[in-house]
Amino acid sequence: MVDSLAYRFAAGEFVLETWCDVNIGSVLVADSWAVRDGRVVGLEYHLERFRRGCRLQGVEADIDRFLDGVIARIPRRGAWFPRIEAVRYGDGALLRYLERPAPTRETEVIVATAAHDPRTRPDIKGPDLAALAALRTEAQRLGAGEAIICDDRGAIIEGAYSALWWWKNDRIFRPISALPRTDSVTDRVLRDHARLIGATITEVEASAQELAGCELWVLSALHGIRQVTEWVNGPELRTETGRAPYWRTCYDATLEALPAAAI
Numbered sequence: 381m382v383d384s385l386a387y388r389f390a391a392g393e394f395v396l397e398t399w400c401d402v403n404i405g406s407v408l409v410a411d412s413w414a415v416r417d418g419r420v421v422g423l424e425y426h427l428e429r430f431r432r433g434c435r436l437q438g439v440e441a442d443i444d445r446f447l448d449g450v451i452a453r454i455p456r457r458g459a460w461f462p463r464i465e466a467v468r469y470g471d472g473a474l475l476r477y478l479e480r481p482a483p484t485r486e487t488e489v490i491v492a493t494a495a496h497d498p499r500t501r502p503d504i505k506g507p508d509l510a511a512l513a514a515l516r517t518e519a520q521r522l523g524a525g526e527a528i529i530c531d532d533r534g535a536i537i538e539g540a541y542s543a544l545w546w547w548k549n550d551r552i553f554r555p556i557s558a559l560p561r562t563d564s565v566t567d568r569v570l571r572d573h574a575r576l577i578g579a580t581i582t583e584v585e586a587s588a589q590e591l592a593g594c595e596l597w598v599l600s601a602l603h604g605i606r607q608v609t610e611w612v613n614g615p616e617l618r619t620e621t622g623r624a625p626y627w628r629t630c631y632d633a634t635l636e637a638l639p640a641a642a643i
Contacts, residue, residue, distance in 0.1 A: 389441075410506035430447070490611075492523075
């Protein structure tokens with residue numbers, strides 16, 4: 381098994397962390413994407429989201445030089461799930477790159493409703509990752525692989541680490557944009573494809589029970605599209621043979637080689 385490696389970006393250089401630095405604080409901004417033999421889906425969207433998060437968090441650093449260096453370091457062979465992050469460090473921020481082997485890609489998942497919404501900054505990927513990990517751990521105790529977050533009125537928002545689409549009568553639905561949530565790159569890539577083929581996506585405010593009889597998809601950079609086979613103590617869902625594999629093929633068709641130079 382390949383070990384994960386952590387590098388810090390200091391004085392324009394990447395330094396391998398071989399010690400436990402107790403001064404590293406909470407995560408301000410983070411992003412990650414799947415890399416398969418040097419190819420990735422939606423890289424520009426991921427980098428754009430990270431830059432935006434750094435601006436919102438007031439991270440003062442040479443972000444572009446850091447990102448150029450990260451892209452150059454990512455292995456071009458094998459399956460990887462690199463993570464970039466800006467963390468609190470003293471009175472400022474420290475940029476880090478985590479070189480991680482990718483977990484096994486899944487096509488199906490069981491979900492459960494989250495007991496609460498722990499998010500404090502749903503507009504930025506990073507600050508709530510630890511709380512969301514705890515939320516998913518709670519779901520795993522119920523036999524689920526993802527937790528579905530709802531607002532205080534029961535409206536579906538997003539998964540702990542995912543965006544949501546569902547199908548009803550051959551129509552695509554997603555939560556309304558007014559609900560605060562992470563700007564999902566996988567969602568953006570699939571919406572790009574929907575526009576390309578002329579498919580309409582309807583935004584609605586829906587409770588879990590209103591998805592009874594629907595086909596639910598959990599979307600993430602790691603897995604792409606996962607069909608939900610069961611909602612623990614939730615609505616009865618359905619799946620249709622052929623639909624998810626077609627969209628999964630279209631999603632994978634957007635894989636592009638990592639650039640050799642800056643984007």
